[in-house]
Amino acid sequence: MNKENLLLYFIMGSNNTSQPPSQVLKKAINGGITCFQFREKGSGALKGKEKETLARELQSICCKHKIPFIVNDDTELAISLHADGIHVGQDDESIQELKKKCPSSMIIGVSAKTIEEAEEAERQGADYIGTGPMFMTTTKEDAELPIGPEGIWALRKQGIQLPIVGIGGINETNAVEVIEAGADGVSFISAISQADDPEKAASTLKDRLT
Numbered sequence: 731m732n733k734e735n736l737l738l739y740f741i742m743g744s745n746n747t748s749q750p751p752s753q754v755l756k757k758a759i760n761g762g763i764t765c766f767q768f769r770e771k772g773s774g775a776l777k778g779k780e781k782e783t784l785a786r787e788l789q790s791i792c793c794k795h796k797i798p799f800i801v802n803d804d805t806e807l808a809i810s811l812h813a814d815g816i817h818v819g820q821d822d823e824s825i826q827e828l829k830k831k832c833p834s835s836m837i838i839g840v841s842a843k844t845i846e847e848a849e850e851a852e853r854q855g856a857d858y859i860g861t862g863p864m865f866m867t868t869t870k871e872d873a874e875l876p877i878g879p880e881g882i883w884a885l886r887k888q889g890i891q892l893p894i895v896g897i898g899g900i901n902e903t904n905a906v907e908v909i910e911a912g913a914d915g916v917s918f919i920s921a922i923s924q925a926d927d928p929e930k931a932a933s934t935l936k937d938r939l940t
């Protein structure tokens with residue numbers, strides 16, 4: 731993956747917004763996001779056919795605008811849709827398993843916050859790591875305590891070369907700190923999905939970072 735694609739990485743599922751997800755995604759793309767992750771998870775999340783239908787709808791929007799479409803957690807869905815990538819956490823399927831099942835062109839993102847996790851992700855051939863939570867977040871039900879941008883500094887200081895995306899509680903006022911700490915990109919859910927004007931929210935974030 732081109733690491734420039736990680737700069738403004740938007741993540742959303744149907745329960746992260748009160749607006750139609752397809753509308754939010756289109757507005758976010760108009761505002762300048764560079765990557766999208768479909769994360770259909772948590773209370774009220776769609777399942778089965780409904781989940782797949784929404785995934786296909788959002789994928790086709792991404793495809794039309796040449797925005798990488800990454801699926802969170804659900805390897806089978808990612809493979810069946812020929813998604814551009816899959817993102818997994820430490821408690822999800824291992825990179826080793828993913829490498830066996832997925833086409834070699836598929837982007838593999840892994841959550842990693844300790845040096846051990848990041849080094850293991852590098853060894854196993856991940857394409858990028860997602861590190862966080864950077865700041866307090868209420869979006870992820872089982873989020874751990876924030877580690878702050880210092881967590882990214884620490885990984886860089888210890889020699890981690892993989893592209894890093896910060897995640898968790900990132901908004902227009904703190905995004906720059908995350909990049910300054912050594913991240914290649916910032917990912918966010920609520921800063922865009924909960925905004926009254928998702929296009930403006932995305933373009934403001936972009937202005938802060940470019």
Ligand SMILES: Cc1ncc(COP(=O)(O)OP(=O)(O)O)c(N)n1
Nearest residue numbers: 817818819820841860861895897917
């Ligand atoms: C870009 C990015 N980074 C981290 C995560 C978190 O993944 P995970 O730890 O598996 O938690 P869930 O998102 O599955 O609840 C992410 N999704 N994306």
Ligand SMILES: Cc1ncsc1CCOP(=O)(O)O
Nearest residue numbers: 867869870898899918919920
């Ligand atoms: C999925 C995830 N992983 C760590 S924090 C988080 C939630 C990010 O959501 P928000 O950008 O609204 O804080």
Ligand SMILES: [Mg+2]
Nearest residue numbers: 803818819822
């Ligand atoms: Mg996960």
